[in-house]
């Protein structure tokens with residue numbers, strides 16, 4: 348995400364190094380680069396103008412502080428303006444009303460409304476322990492209703508069936524009654540995709556909005572459409588009192604134009620962003636963390652939150668204590684590590700949040716290769732017997748051939764896996780004995796640089812993890 352913008356800014360900041368003071372003159376070319384970077388990222392023009400003016404006003408005449416070099420100082424101003432343009436803070440959903448709190452989802456066809464409805468149900472039930480019901484007011488596409496029903500089953504939300512012969516407001520009123528009876532906390536209403544220029548469709552959602560009076564009206568918009576996302580959101584917010592925006596498909600957006608334009612153009616906060624097709628791929632939108640990602644300062648806070656949420660602590664502790672006792676790291680443990688990593692969006696999902704990763708370029712492609720290899724390793728381990736996983740040394744040549752056949756790989760892949768496991772087991776033995784797992788976790792805490800993720804550029808991280816190498820100035 349946001350690769351081109353972060354790379355571009357990284358380059359420009361080198362040029363201010365060595366200056367004693369930031370002046371209109373010496374920041375000129377850097378500002379030009381920032382402007383180009385924003386335009387290339389498809390940020391809307393009025394946003395670019397306001398952004399550049401604000402950075403210039405703040406930067407000119409500033410004495411360069413002792414603690415920062417001029418490049419870092421400029422970067423700090425750019426970062427804080429990025430945070431500002433995206434709305435300063437995360438705005439959470441406001442669900443304080445007599446239950447059920449109704450959330451109305453609006454958006455263009457294919458924007459990701461139905462998927463986001465399911466993701467949001469999961470988010471609210473898992474993280475906020477809410478009882479959630481979903482209903483579809485899309486009377487034009489029975490397939491859309493079916494899709495919602497399937498997804499509701501997947502995320503464990505109650506599903507209220509829709510009768511396509513009814514008007515959307517009648518369907519939703521029926522759902523509100525049912526929700527009340529079943530003591531549901533939140534009812535999420537998925538609607539048909541529509542264009543703001545389609546007057547009949549817009550009138551329909553306005554009527555629906557009036558009839559059900561939702562506490563939240565969220566506009567789901569595809570991040571990959573760049574500044575168009577902000578313009579469509581604006582057209583909708585002129586017609587409908589939106590309370591927030593969900594930026595879907597942000598995982599596929601390498602530019603960040605939508606994230607940077609929506610707030611300024613619509614005045615509405617981005618509350619969430621979709622980071623993948625799966626139902627758990629929804630993240631609250633934190634302007635400061637996104638700004639750090641854009642500037643390639645990493646988003647270690649999100650990563651740590653994700654680790655805490657997704658890593659099975661019991662299993663991790665069990666492994667740590669097993670290693671501490673000097674017991675071996677077998678292939679079952681190896682398999683478990685692969686599964687946990689997969690659970691966190693794989694290597695690239697995790698790396699994306701680490702500082703300096705935007706500059707990796709080619710390495711990112713290699714990472715994808717590594718991910719493929721990991722899934723191959725999983726298949727190989729799955730083809731072994733439990734005994735073989737515990738005592739891989741005992742696997743003989745003919746078994747290796749069978750394992751390769753069973754996992755659709757070659758015998759050299761099996762050999763490579765066994766060799767890699769052996770090296771890892773050796774390393775784990777050392778780490779485990781010294782209580783190194785705990786040390787590693789503490790080290791991660793140190794990387795965060797305190798709440799709010801105020802990590803200085805290059806600070807805190809060991810070389811090789813992006814530390815010091817992010818902005819070479």
Ligand SMILES: Nc1nc2c(ncn2[C@@H]2O[C@H](COP(=O)(O)OP(=O)(O)OP(=O)(O)O)[C@@H](O)[C@H]2O)c(=O)[nH]1
Pocket residue numbers: 454455456457458459460461462463491538539540541595596597598599620621622623624628
């Ligand atoms: N990569 C990625 N794909 C997503 C995300 N959100 C939705 N999608 C995909 O986008 C496509 C459209 O999503 P839907 O949820 O069906 O969109 P919709 O707005 O309900 O569409 P209509 O019902 O036609 O109006 C699906 O293939 C989704 O899997 C996301 O955050 N990331």
